[in-house]
Amino acid sequence: MNQILIQAKEAYQKPFFDLIYEAHGIHRRYHDPADIQKCTLLSIKTGGCPEDCSYCPQSAHYDTGLTKENLVSLDQVRESVKNAKLHGAQRFCMGAAWRSVKDGPDFDRVLEMVKLVKEEGLEACVTLGMLNSSQAKRLKEAGLDAYNHNLDTSREYYEKIIHTRTYDDRLNTLKSVREAGITVCSGGIIGMGETAEDRCALLAELASLDPQPESVPINLLVPVEGTPLQESLPVDSMDLVRTIAVARILMPRSRVRLSAGRISLNQDAQLLAFFAGANSIWLGEKLLTRSNPAPNEDMKLLSSLSSQADQPLLQ
């Protein structure tokens, strides 16, 4: 871990072009740079969460004006999956505002949801909070491909952001997921007042998981009124690009997802993030509860990556 942390910090501090040149070289060695994974999110249980994550609109500790919703029906999931397919999604991720999974009818329904996503031919991912080994095994049996569970920030900064569970709780869930044979999706958030050192420590922590996470979502904080982080200052988009570049260098095989917060970035910054190694995004107007860019804007963004040979040049 220490060696990886040193590597992360050295990379993060490089001159900008040296950093993104190195990251892009690694990116090309392991990935097709035109291949951006398209994922879709659905909130299957919204709000009222007992955890106190300082960034989250769904925590019951803060008044964010969010309407709570119980677990959605299988029909609602089916409709959303069909819609995601129409928009070209490859992966369908379902998120629940739970502290942890409880065995019982709700979890049984989530297992049915996973089966349904697989029947429709999409990759299935869920994010349900903490999980034990037997629950992870049941998810695997239902066909789950990936489990999202973020470390969110460095071990040091974590206790400033979340007080209702520990970093090691998070790592234990990731262990159960890995042992059940489900791929790991784990990343974090930038823009919560953390230092560049915290960002490097988060990435080093993720990169020292063995094996490394297959997906690494990098979220830009979406500041939400009513949460303790509502007044957070926006992140310079070049710092986001630096973070993505370091993630790519440390975790060459992973899908690095340019995750929440794209709505606050212009397309140029997003293209630069793809150049630096991001190769996955959320498609669709809504994340879990916050806005995401409109589908027509994302079509424009993605088409600007492909060959322009079919568009005749002016003489």
Ligand code: SAM
């Ligand atoms: N309750 C589960 C958990 O915490 O693992 C799953 C849902 S939770 C909303 C999933 C992730 O969304 C969090 O780990 C966090 O990284 C991200 N997230 C939540 N609120 C956010 C915000 N305002 N801005 C950026 N990312 C956010």
Ligand code: DTB
């Ligand atoms: C992740 O890292 N980002 C997604 C997903 N995992 C579940 C969630 C982002 C949530 C953004 C705030 C909201 O929409 O409520």
Ligand code: SF4
């Ligand atoms: Fe709950 Fe997840 Fe939000 Fe934390 S991030 S308050 S665990 S929904």
